[in-house]
Amino acid sequence: MEITLHSNSWVKGRMIHTARARGMGWGLIGGLVGMLVVDLILMGALSTAGLSPMVCFSTVGNTAARFFLILGMDITGGVPAGVATHYLVGPVLGAIFGAGVAQIHALRASNLKKGVLLAVLYGEIVSQPLFAMMPILLKMTAYETLFWFIGSVAMHFIWGIVLGVVVGHGLRLATTANHK
Numbered sequence: 717m718e719i720t721l722h723s724n725s726w727v728k729g730r731m732i733h734t735a736r737a738r739g740m741g742w743g744l745i746g747g748l749v750g751m752l753v754v755d756l757i758l759m760g761a762l763s764t765a766g767l768s769p770m771v772c773f774s775t776v777g778n779t780a781a782r783f784f785l786i787l788g789m790d791i792t793g794g795v796p797a798g799v800a801t802h803y804l805v806g807p808v809l810g811a812i813f814g815a816g817v818a819q820i821h822a823l824r825a826s827n828l829k830k831g832v833l834l835a836v837l838y839g840e841i842v843s844q845p846l847f848a849m850m851p852i853l854l855k856m857t858a859y860e861t862l863f864w865f866i867g868s869v870a871m872h873f874i875w876g877i878v879l880g881v882v883v884g885h886g887l888r889l890a891t892t893a894n895h896k
Contacts, residue, residue, distance in 0.1 A: 735818040735819060736815045736818055736819050738814075738818055738886075738887065739814035739815045739816070739817055739818025739819065739883070739887060740811040740812075740814050740815045740818075741811075741814070741886075742814045742818075742882060742883045742886030742887055743807075743810040743811040743812065743813045743814020743815060743817075743879070743883050744807045744808075744810055744811040744814065745807075745810070745882055745886070746810045746813075746814065746835075746878060746879040746880075746881070746882030746883045746886070747806045747807035747808070747809055747810020747811065747813075747875075747879055748803070748806060748807045748810065749878055749882055750806060750810065750874070750875035750876070750877075750878035750879045750882070751802055751803055751806035751807070751875065753874060753875070753878050754871045754872075754874050754875050754878075755772075755802070757871070757874060758772055758867075758871055759772075770795050770798075772798070772867075773794075773795045773798030773799050773802065774793075774794055774795050774798055775798065775850060775854065775864070776797075776798035776801050776802055776850075777793040777794045777795055777796065777797030777798030777799070777800075777801060778793035778794065778797075778798075778854060779793075779846075779849060779850045779853050779854060780793065780797050780798070780801045781793030781794075781797055782853040782854065783849065783853060806875065809839075809842055810879050810883070813835060813838050813879060813883065814883045814886075814887075817831070817834065817883055817887065818887060824887075828880075828881065828884055828885075831880040831881070831883060831884030832876070832877055832880030832881060832884070833880070834880060835876040835877070835879040835880030835883065835884075836873055836876030836877060836880065837876070838876065838879075839872045839873070839875050839876030839879065840869065840872055840873065840876065843868065843869075843872045846868075847864075847865055847868050847869075850864060851864060851865075
């Protein structure tokens with residue numbers, strides 16, 4: 717038996733709210749898991765290269781400290797600030813992606829490939845201000861900037877893949893459950 721609701725704005729609003737909340741939840745999880753995967757790969761790669769596995773967190777933390785100093789807030793940089801920034805920004809950006817995918821019909825991923833492609837594209841685009849900010853605020857050399865940029869593009873690519881898989885799978889599970 718199929719029930720059709722015509723022009724019931726309360727039901728329509730409730731469905732949009734539920735889809736957005738579900739998308740935000742899956743995006744939050746995808747952003748967090750993506751950060752964990754990226755950090756494990758990055759720490760392993762840095763250790764293998766003979767560098768400190770915490771250098772990325774330190775760089776992110778020092779950039780955050782410099783940014784807040786420009787705004788007149790004095791915070792301590794380094795590894796703790798970098799970890800906090802990483803694990804705040806990644807899940808929040810994931811939640812924004814999940815909400816967008818869940819609410820905007822044109823962004824709904826009909827298959828895993830489309831979902832991953834959208835998430836990778838999103839991850840690379842929203843990361844551009846961060847890519848530009850670090851070399852400027854930390855006064856990196858050209859070599860350091862190139863190394864940072866290549867590494868960041870690669871890591872955000874991986875983050876986007878994980879985000880796309882988690883959000884796509886989660887939203888498909890929810891849709892399947894609703895149709896049963």
